[in-house]
């Protein structure tokens with residue numbers, strides 16, 4: 001895997017540039033395993049099974065999925081219908097994160113103009129690289145715009161620890177570099193701000209306990225893993241200065257879909273006067289939607305993910321059932337936090353309120369071209 005510990009990435013091109021390398025995030029933090037994706041089917045499987053996950057990473061991986069669609073068609077004249085079919089299959093792999101469709105359509109748009117198979121490969125590669133590069137830069141800028149929020153709380157606290165609560169994993173594992181929710185935290189930490197992170201475990205798949213805790217530990221950021229339901233108690237007792245989460249899809253008026261349980265954190269934050277921020281790149285906005293609760297598709301995953309938990313004991317992985325054998329379960333993977341519960345959106349263009357007017361102030365160009 002390329003990169004050093006400061007700049008590891010969750011996806012890369014293999015040395016022969018014929019396949020896409022990814023970290024198998026299902027195995028972290030217990031095992032560090034990488035996989036090589038060679039076909040569109042490999043990419044679909046990796047997204048669906050959450051080998052790769054997190055909105056910006058899903059988008060970038062699917063963008064390279066389109067590049068694999070082109071490389072696997074070498075030897076034939078480029079067939080736009082085939083590329084469109086592959087794009088549809090990729091976009092169907094998970095429903096909630098809008099970054100997926102955004103990235104696939106962007107690469108498809110370039111491939112449709114190709115006159116030869118080699119040109120299709122080159123255009124797809126160029127665009128997938130651009131998506132990846134831009135998401136890294138967007139996350140870096142989110143860090144720069146979010147850092148002052150933490151610095152201000154530190155000043156108001158007379159330099160005492162700033163306690164940030166986050167949900168799920170919106171770190172570099174989800175975003176290639178920096179992360180979205182973690183970018184302001186890393187930026188503040190790098191500036192010497194005393195910061196501590198409350199990490200929601202994030203059932204059922206424990207992306208907080210497994211992935212965010214792993215990232216923060218690697219970086220040396222103080223953190224504590226908490227049960228998903230602990231946040232309200234901590235807020236009531238003044239133990240949380242700020243909540244920052246990521247997003248999988250945010251409407252043009254600021255309703256935020258994110259990992260299931262985010263909404264309850266936002267309600268608790270509102271009740272306790274704790275600022276609740278959402279960090280997201282513009283690729284996560286769905287400019288066509290105005291009512292997140294009614295219109296954002298919420299993924300329902302296999303209930304077995306709720307009925308069983310996976311961990312590590314001694315030398316190996318263990319999987320245990322946590323409910324009666326015949327009890328059914330339901331597995332809603334995301335929820336929607338209405339914009340009125342959000343203090344602000346931290347984007348690559350700055351911080352705005354979660355309202356149609358303030359989002360338009362930063363992104364008028366995107367709203368005009370897409371709506």
Ligand code: MRU
Pocket residue numbers: 053054055056097167168169170171174175179180181207245246247248258259333
């Ligand atoms: O189901 P996941 O792990 O893909 O869900 C990820 C999240 O909910 C993240 O918070 C979101 O994608 C923002 S990532 C920067």
